[in-house]
Amino acid sequence: MTRSSPLQLSLPVYLPDDETFNSYYPATGNDELIQELQLQAQGDKNSSIYLWGPIKSGRTHLLHASCAHAKELGRTNFYIPLAIFPSISPALFEGLESIDLICIDDIDAIAGNPIWEEAVFDLFNRIADSQTSSLIVSASKPATEAGFLLPDLVSRMQWRLNYQLQPMADDEKLAALQRRAAMRGLQLPEDVGRFLLSRLQRDLRTLFDVLDKLDKASLVHQRKLTIPFIKEMLHL
Numbered sequence: 001m002t003r004s005s006p007l008q009l010s011l012p013v014y015l016p017d018d019e020t021f022n023s024y025y026p027a028t029g030n031d032e033l034i035q036e037l038q039l040q041a042q043g044d045k046n047s048s049i050y051l052w053g054p055i056k057s058g059r060t061h062l063l064h065a066s067c068a069h070a071k072e073l074g075r076t077n078f079y080i081p082l083a084i085f086p087s088i089s090p091a092l093f094e095g096l097e098s099i100d101l102i103c104i105d106d107i108d109a110i111a112g113n114p115i116w117e118e119a120v121f122d123l124f125n126r127i128a129d130s131q132t133s134s135l136i137v138s139a140s141k142p143a144t145e146a147g148f149l150l151p152d153l154v155s156r157m158q159w160r161l162n163y164q165l166q167p168m169a170d171d172e173k174l175a176a177l178q179r180r181a182a183m184r185g186l187q188l189p190e191d192v193g194r195f196l197l198s199r200l201q202r203d204l205r206t207l208f209d210v211l212d213k214l215d216k217a218s219l220v221h222q223r224k225l226t227i228p229f230i231k232e233m234l235h236l
Helices: 031-043 058-072 082-087 114-130 149-156 170-183 190-199 205-221 225-236
Strands: 046-050 077-081 101-105 134-139 162-165
Touching: 031 046, 031 058, 031 134, 058 077, 058 101, 058 134, 077 082, 077 162, 082 101, 101 114, 114 149, 114 170, 162 225, 170 190, 190 205, 190 225, 205 225
Parallel strands: 046 134, 046 162, 077 101, 101 134
Antiparallel strands: none
């Protein structure tokens, strides 16, 4: 993020360098969503997106990617994961309408909290009035099912472009793993990838975290990613 206020800089959030649009493998049915996110990040469309999908479905990756894309183009951007809202203050939202791209992750984490809901609603109104900022919001459920108490906030969210993040099929998860491995200079054979899919939790966050650990282990032990090596490293 650039041109940030001291308050914004105090937020203990750091975006990973490897979560970009290039490293994201879209599931079937998500192409339009990816295109809209890129347009928002570029500032080509002055509107907002409400994106929802299960935990660990890739929502956070897409918000990180949107911020990274905006940064590459020299646009100011701000990412906030509202799952950490108990440790921060709603005052964090003050002045955010001056930022080019605002990404709010896990917005449903504050559902049922009147103070935070009011602060989010006020921010949405300021963004609408400014007509200069793009807003991307993520949640685990549609706005009408997320448990918000403020009806006007739900209405605001429904006015936005709404997208459900489509889940990946196993073959798509395998392709995503192989792309991630290739970006790290690793070769992930198909049989090894399918072994990981069969023995681990199947969400991409878990799979990518394990791949990162295996990457480091392969460097230390100077070994390729094989099923015996993975069994040894992961105690499977």
